[in-house]
Amino acid sequence: MWKIKGFIKSTCIALLPLYTFCAFAQAQTAAQAPRYDLTYDIISPVMGRNGMVASEQALASQVGLDILQRGGNAVDAAVAVGFALAVVLPNAGNIGGGGFMMIHDAKTGKNVALDFREMAPAKASRDMYLDGQGNVVPGRSLHTHLAVGVPGTVAGLAHALQKYGTMKLSDVIAPAVELAETGYPVSPGLALILAEERAHLGQWESSKAIFFKDGRPLQAGERLVQKDLARSLELIGKQGPAAFYEGEIGQKIVAEMAQHQGLITSADLKNYKVIEREPVVGNYRGYQVVSMPPPSSGGVHIIQMMNILERYPLQQYGANSAQTIHLKAEAMKRAYADRAEYLGDPDFTKVPVKGLTSRAYADELAQKIDPERATPSSDIKPGKPLPHESDQTTHFSVADEKGNLVAATYTLNLNFGSGIVAAGTGIMLNNEMDDFSAKPGVPNAFGLVGGDANAVGPGKRPLSSMSPTFVLKDGKPFLATGSPGGSRIITTTMQTxxxxxxxxxxxxxxAVTPRIHHQWAPDQLRIEKGISADTLRILQNKGQTISVQPAMGRTQTIQIKDGAFYGYSDPRNPDGRTLGF
Structure with missing residues (x-):
């Protein structure tokens, strides 16, 4: 059986958010004179030369690093990390949810956008979350069995491995099986989330049986053992995705649904399909930006905003200067206004991707930006791109020495998704149906407003903000990045x-630089602490409505530069870890 290696054996690990230790960086000898100020770097990333993994949980990063060291490629490692996160990051990592994966194939130079987003069950209907008077029923799309979309993670990870990996599914899933079977100590971060979600999880006996002890949530240092999840993962390893979509696991999920008036049937599971899509591509100051297309809104709007911002000398203005923040906010407002109007599942609605990402359309939007004065959101309407037509989620990035690159973002939606563990499976189920527009114009859990393009419909995939993204330089990988954070994923990824x-x-x-976010509605510029009071005053004088709020995003980024890998796990999540060798 696969055994977990100790972290002290890792060649290079980030011990603390602001400090990095690398085995190959030896202490200076007494004969060497001390040198200072050799670099402008304030904080140094983790460095490696043969491969790198950046994820939101140290144990999962270790799993991925071990796969790379055993000769697996970036996809092998990414799939192993994905299954491991389902065990060690149970509030976001999953096999009961769905997501997106970007793959750069070094052999062909091709970039692939893998869509394994959840799907609405066949019995889903447009008004299923409304009462008799046409009002949204609070909580129905979040905390009931009606909130669960048909999961895609197992199919997506298995597809990626079979087509782009080199190892067997049973081998890459084995570390996750062991972690679930033997357990691991609950971190302070996970303990805090469990405590905060006590009411959410506590209403379901199947969830309490895993995450509670003596009638209260597990505490830091106590061991989280997930025997049923280990069994489910082992079945997937032996039988492939059929175990989930047609076999014993699927039967238990369907039984859970039937018992609680859920909609998912055996046919829904059997009919689930992974889709390979063409990435959206843009250019920014000589770099190529390659990101996820619809049903992600991330890639489209990252490129749309960067097209607007490229005309301004942001380097001259400075990072997080009032002028830079103001211009970013004005670009964000216009992109999110378009998101509400045009974005949805491209298999069901026409999404004007080329128009939204065209430079001519960016020119039109930029002409409406006043560099000295904020435009109220009430004055911003969705544009007309057609003439130009020719919180909780987790992200991980992986790179290998052959030049393969993976950026993957997958989710349950909110912390622990629906809060429902399908009895007998250990699998936490998503509440992704809330990402549809329950009613046009009514905000979802993240305050995002949607329209008819993202209305509920059978077989549709809900709109997402997940934005796994590559940046290429001269056609070669330069950056892999992405983040969790709901509606703030798009702006977090762009700012990185x-x-x-x-x-x-x-x-x-x-990663550590304070972030901003504006999503058009509500009309407020959200800012992390750390921006100077003088800057905030200037922004207020420009008409921006400032709201200082908690941290945004938790990026996992790898840069390829000068024949080496440089990575960093966002310190906003103390459990994250980047490992290289």
Missing amino acids: ILNVIDHDMNVAEA
């Missing part, structure tokens, strides 16, 4: 890229 390209930050500095 701008910090590297415009402000010459390394990936560690790009």
